[in-house]
Amino acid sequence: xxxxxxxxxxxxxxxxxxxxxxxxxxxxxxxxxxxxxxxxxxxxxxxxxxxxxxxxxxxxxxxxxxxxxxxxxxxxxxxxxxxxxxxxxxxxxxxxxxxxxxxxxxxxxxxxxxxxxxxxxxxxxxxxxxxxxxxxxxxxxxxxxxxxxxxxxxxxxxxxxxxxxxxxxxxxxxxxxxxxxxxxxxxxxxxxxxxxxxxxxxxxxxxxxxxxxxxxxxxxxxxxxxxxxxxxxxxxxxxxxxxxxxxxxxxxxxxxxxxxxxxxxxxxxxxxxxxxxxxxxxxxxxxxxxxxxxxxxxxxxxxxxxxxxxxxxxxxxxxxxxxxxxxxxxxxxxxxxxxxxxxxxxxxxxxxxxxxxxxxxxxxxxxxxxxxxxxxxxxxxxxxxxxxxxxxxxxxxxxxxxxxxxxxx
Amino acid sequence: xxxxxxxxxxxxxxxxxxxxxxxxxxxxxxxxxxxxxxxxxxxxxxxxxxxxxxxxxxxxxxxxxxxxxxxxxxxxxxx
Numbered sequence: 290x291x292x293x294x295x296x297x298x299x300x301x302x303x304x305x306x307x308x309x310x311x312x313x314x315x316x317x318x319x320x321x322x323x324x325x326x327x328x329x330x331x332x333x334x335x336x337x338x339x340x341x342x343x344x345x346x347x348x349x350x351x352x353x354x355x356x357x358x359x360x361x362x363x364x365x366x367x368x369x370x371x372x373x374x375x376x377x378x379x380x381x382x383x384x385x386x387x388x389x390x391x392x393x394x395x396x397x398x399x400x401x402x403x404x405x406x407x408x409x410x411x412x413x414x415x416x417x418x419x420x421x422x423x424x425x426x427x428x429x430x431x432x433x434x435x436x437x438x439x440x441x442x443x444x445x446x447x448x449x450x451x452x453x454x455x456x457x458x459x460x461x462x463x464x465x466x467x468x469x470x471x472x473x474x475x476x477x478x479x480x481x482x483x484x485x486x487x488x489x490x491x492x493x494x495x496x497x498x499x500x501x502x503x504x505x506x507x508x509x510x511x512x513x514x515x516x517x518x519x520x521x522x523x524x525x526x527x528x529x530x531x532x533x534x535x536x537x538x539x540x541x542x543x544x545x546x547x548x549x550x551x552x553x554x555x556x557x558x559x560x561x562x563x564x565x566x567x568x569x570x571x572x573x574x575x576x577x578x579x580x581x582x583x584x585x586x587x588x589x590x591x592x593x594x595x596x597x598x599x600x601x602x603x604x605x606x607x608x609x610x611x612x613x614x615x616x617x618x619x620x621x622x623x624x625x626x627x628x629x630x631x632x633x634x635x636x637x638x639x640x641x642x643x644x645x646x647x648x649x650x651x652x653x654x655x656x657x658x659x660x661x662x663x664x665x666x667x668x669x670x671x672x673x674x675x676x677x678x679x680x681x682x683x684x685x686x687x688x689x690x691x692x693x694x695x696x697x698x
Numbered sequence: 699x700x701x702x703x704x705x706x707x708x709x710x711x712x713x714x715x716x717x718x719x720x721x722x723x724x725x726x727x728x729x730x731x732x733x734x735x736x737x738x739x740x741x742x743x744x745x746x747x748x749x750x751x752x753x754x755x756x757x758x759x760x761x762x763x764x765x766x767x768x769x770x771x772x773x774x775x776x777x
Contacts, residue, residue, distance in 0.1 A: 349715030349732075412747070415739040 292535040293372025293523030294635055295364035299335035299516050299622050308639050311647035312669045316621050318499035318514050331487045333499035334478045335516035335623025353416050355394030360519035361426035361474035372523040378434055383467040385438035386427045387457045389449030391627030392477045393423030399481050426474050438466040446683030449473055451630025454691055455544035457524050467529045472631035474519035501651050505588040505617035506595050506664045508656040513589040516623025520631030537696040539638040543574025549686030555593050560601030566688035567605055574692040578606045581613055585633040585679040588617025589624050599659040616665045620650045630681035634691055637677040641695040646670045702777055706768055709744045723765040
C-alpha cells in the first residue's frame with residue numbers, strides 16, 4: 290500500500306504543484322540556471338526551481354549532502370508528513386529505506402575533481418566520497434528517521450528508482466520489512482554530465498525553444514531533455530496501514546524486470562526487452578493485458594526508444610492497445626534519470642485518484658512508427674483508471690515495469 | 699581581536715555551522731561544537747587554504763579546541 294507521497298520536481302517542489310503543472314500541460318524546461326552553460330551544445334534542462342535545502346535540514350547537514358541527497362531528504366520529509374509520520378516512525382526496526390539514483394553526487398564529483406587537478410590531492414574534501422556515492426541518500430534518510438530496516442540503493446541508470454520501488458514492494462511482500470521509504474533522486478544537470486549525454490546525441494538540441502523541445506512519439510523528436518529532482522513514497526503492508534488508519538493512495542501489485550541483452554544505450558526496435566518486462570509484471574500482478582487502462586511510458590523522445598516501447602505495447606496488448614492511453618509525462622518534467630521511475634509511479638497514483646490523465650505535450654506530428662497509440666496528445670484527458678503500468682528503461686538495457694492499482698478499500 | 703582571530707572564527711562558524719557566540723577559546727571542536735572526525739579534517743583544510751600553510755597530520759591532531767587552533771596559527775604565521 291502507498292500511504293505517503295513526496296516530490297521535488299521541475300514542475301514544482303510539492304506533489305500538488307507538480308500535478309497542477311502536469312494537467313495544465315506545462316513544460317518544466319528552461320535555460321540552465323545552476324551554472325553558465327555557454328560552452329555546451331545543450332544549454333537548457335528541466336531543473337528544479339527555488340529549492341532551499343534549509344527548509345528541510347540545517348545548514349551543516351545541507352553542506353555535507355550533494356544536491357541529489359538534499360532532494361531525496363526533502364521529498365522523504367514530505368512523504369513522511371503526508372503519511373502521518375511527521376512525528377516519527379511507528380516501528381523503526383521494521384522500516385527500511387531504498388532510494389535509487391542513476392549517478393549520485395556528480396556535482397560533488399566534478400567540483401572535487403577540479404580541486405584535485407588544480408590544487409592537488411591534499412585539497413580533496415573528506416566529504417567527497419560520502420557525498421558522491423549514490424547510496425548516501427538512503428543512508429542519510431535512515432539517520433534522520435531512525436529507520437533501521439533494510440537499507441541500500443539500486444543503480445540501474447534510468448530504471449534505478451523503478452527498481453527501488455519494485456524491490457521495496459518485494460521486501461514488504463517477503464516480510465523483511467513492514468514499511469519502506471522508497472523512490473529515487475537525481476541531480477545530474479552538471480557541465481560534465483550534459484557534455485557526456487550530449488555527445489552521445491541523446492539530448493534534444495532545441496536551445497531556442499526549450500519548452501517545445503521534448504516531443505515523445507512525435508516524428509520531429511530529437512532526444513530527451515535532462516531533468517532533476519526526487520520522488521519518495523511510503524510503502525507499507527495492508528495491516529500496518531489499516532492499524533494506524535493511514536490514507537491509502539493506491540497499491541503496487543506487480544514488478545517485472547528484464548534485460549535487452551543487446552546494446553549499451555539502444556534498445557532493439559522489436560522492443561523485446563520492454564515487452565518481456567511488461568509481461569513479467571502482468572504475471573506478477575495476476576493481470577491480463579486487457580485489465581491495463583493506462584501506461585505511463587518511459588517515452589523519453591529518443592528516436593529509437595519511443596519506437597521500441599510502442600512496438601512492445603502494440604504487440605503485447607494487441608487490439609486493446611488502441612483503447613488504452615500511453616502518455617509520456619517526460620514531455621513536461623524532462624527525464625529525471627534515476628528519479629524518473631518514482632516520479633512516474635507517483636503520477637500513476639495521481640491519475641487514478643483524480644480521474645485525469647496528463648497530456649503528452651509537443652505532439653503535433655505523430656510518428657507512424659510509434660504505432661498510432663493514444664498518447665493523450667497535448668491536452669489532458671478525463672478518464673477513470675483502476676489499473677496502470679509504468680515503464681522505466683535504463684542504459685545497459687535494464688527494463689522495469691510496475692503495476693499499480695487504485696485502492697477501493 | 700586580531701584579523702587572524704576573526705578569520706579563524708569565521709571559518710569555524712562556516713565549516714561547523716555553529717553560532718558565533720559558541721566559538722569560545724576553550725570550546726572543543728568535537729565535544730562542544732558538534733564536529734565529527736571528517737569535520738575536523740575539513741576544518742584544518744580550510745585553515746590551510748585561508749592562510750596558505752601546510753598543517754601536517756600529526757600537528758592537526760593536536761588542534762582540539764578553538765584556542766589550540768588560534769595559538770597554532772598565530773605561531774605558524776609569526777603574528
